Structure formats: structure tokens, C-alpha cells
Amino acid sequence: MYEEAPSAAVAGAVVWRARGPGGVVLPDGCMDLLWAGGRLLVAGPDTGPHPAGEVPGRSFAGLRLAPGAAPALLGVPASQLRDRRVELADLWPAAEVRRLTERIAAHEDPCAGLEALALTRARAVGPPDPLPAQVTARLRAGRPVAAIADDVGLGERQLRRRCLDAFGYGPRTLGRVLRLQRALALTRRGLPQAEVAHTAGYADQAHLAREVRALTGTTLGAYRAASEGANSETPQPSGSRTTA
Secondary structure (H helix, E strand, O other): OEEEEEOOOOOOOEEEEEEOOOOEEOOOOOEEEEEEOOEEEEEOOOOOOEEHHHOOOOEEEEEEEOOOOHHHHHOOOHHHHOOOEEEHHHOOOHHHHHHHHHHHHHOOOHHHHHHHHHHHHHHHHOOOOOHHHHHHHHHHOOOOHHHHHHHHOOOHHHHHHHHHHHHOOOHHHHHHHHHHHHHHHHHHOOOOHHHHHHHHOOOOHHHHHHHHHHHHOOOHHHHHHHHHHOOOOOOOOOOOOOOO
């Protein structure tokens, strides 16, 4: 069982809950705060498929943060967490994490506790850097990386360094991941693969097939069949469970 909803407390975030056996976690450009078995963890940005069993447990709660939002809250560059699931105690002082764990455990809904944690950290670090949201919006619109660098007043090397800190990888990889998510969403709507390729911005259907295989480890047809079998309407976030 899986369910998610936009966070009413944290802008751009999604709260989610999952139970039961999982499948594979697919890249989505996001990072998650996780609550699993009374433990606080962080799911870093993914560049490929990950088995959901990397985080043991049968019941999970999570807060999926918008692309580029988590590093400022955590105080750790996203590149250090790429393709990793890390105990929050490995990033923050153990005593602080124990206090947070006790507070979240006291919440009737762990998701509310995760939201409170994120809000507290956001107030402590101050206004967010606008660059991650600017880059994400432009990549989703299909704008070339060189043009994005010009838009935000940075050289391409500077932009890459800033993106590594914010997203865990450079803008071109983030663009591939965001385009993949568009393709998967269109696939779940039942569009033919040729139409998915054209609408999502791939050169052709063969290009779509190569990218899906590289980023998910499966084919679009297998993903469609698994999604229909699970009666799934939305992709699941980093650190949660999705079927691929």
C-alpha cells in the first residue's frame, strides 16, 4: 500500500506513507526525510534504480522535498548523499537526532513530525537559495543548459558546481531525470510509446527506450505493465517503494 499528498506545511514537498513489500525506487530528482522503524534517515538523490529493501522495514513515512531543497536543511551537499540511504545520526550530532526521534515518535502521524523538523530547519537556515528552483523550472521547460547558465548569470562550470551541491549531479543529469519522470507520468496515462517520446522531449522512441533502460533498469513496457498491475497513479519518491 502506498499513498501520498502535497504537504500542507512545507512548500513544494510531498508527504507519503508505504506499507508492505516494495519494488524498486526510481530516480526523481528529489531527496527524502524518512521515518522507518523508529529511525530517521535521509534518501539521497538517485542516478539509477535502487531496491526498496535498502531501508529495512514494513512501514515507512516520508517527506519528499523539492529538487535542490534538502541540502540547505541538512547542511550537507547533495553530492555527498548521491545514491545513498544514510542515518540522520551520521550527519548530525547524535544527541540532537535522539531528541528529534523522540519528538517524531510522540506524533500520532510521523509525517507531521517530519514536516515540523523541516520547518524548524528552514527557519534556522533562512530564505532558500532561488537557484535550484530556477534551474529545475527551466530544465522542465526543455531549456538547454548553456541557455540556463546565461539566464542565471553563471558560467557552465559554475552552474555545474552549484548543481552538484544542490541536486547531487549536474544539470544535464537532472534534466534526464526530470524528463524520465515526464515519460513515466505519460506512460501511466496510457499514451503509446511513440507519443510518450515526442511529448516528453526525446529525439525518438529509440532514444526514450535507451534512457528508460539506463535510468530505471527496465523497459517502458515492463514499467507500464507493473504500474497497471499495482493500480498506481503516481511514481513513488526516493526512499519509498515503486514498481518497475
